[in-house]
Amino acid sequence: MTQSELVKLLAKNCDVSNKTSKQLLDNLAQTAVKEVKKSGVFVIPGLGKLVRVDRKARIGRNPATGESINIPAKKVVKFRVAKAVKDAIVPPKAKKAGSA
Numbered sequence: 001m002t003q004s005e006l007v008k009l010l011a012k013n014c015d016v017s018n019k020t021s022k023q024l025l026d027n028l029a030q031t032a033v034k035e036v037k038k039s040g041v042f043v044i045p046g047l048g049k050l051v052r053v054d055r056k057a058r059i060g061r062n063p064a065t066g067e068s069i070n071i072p073a074k075k076v077v078k079f080r081v082a083k084a085v086k087d088a089i090v091p092p093k094a095k096k097a098g099s100a
Contacts (some may be wrong), residue, residue: 001091003025003085006025006085007022007025008021009042010025011022020087025062028054029046030052032044035054036050036051036077037052040052044066046082046084046085047076047081047082048079048080048081048082049082050077050078050079051077051078051079051081052075052076052077053075053076053077053078054073054075055073055075056076057070057071057072057073058070058071059071
């Protein structure tokens with residue numbers, strides 16, 4: 001789904017203009033960036049959360065030469081999907097009863 005398709009769908013479902021719907025999406029994205037920078041976490045209720053994670057420095061390998069290289073520590077952003085969403089998209093496997 002493209003951004004314009006999402007804007008049109010939100011506008012239709014919420015009875016607002018496309019312009020208002022686009023402003024909402026832009027505002028949500030800006031707020032998410034500010035919050036993750038400030039506190040390290042931004043929760044989107046019912047969907048998941050953006051989390052800033054600190055990666056430690058480590059030693060890796062150049063796949064072409066096999067040479068060891070130092071990979072510096074860095075900060076990355078990850079999206080953690082809510083359990084309810086994950087279960088709705090990919091239902092968990094039913095546990096089998098143990099045979100006795």
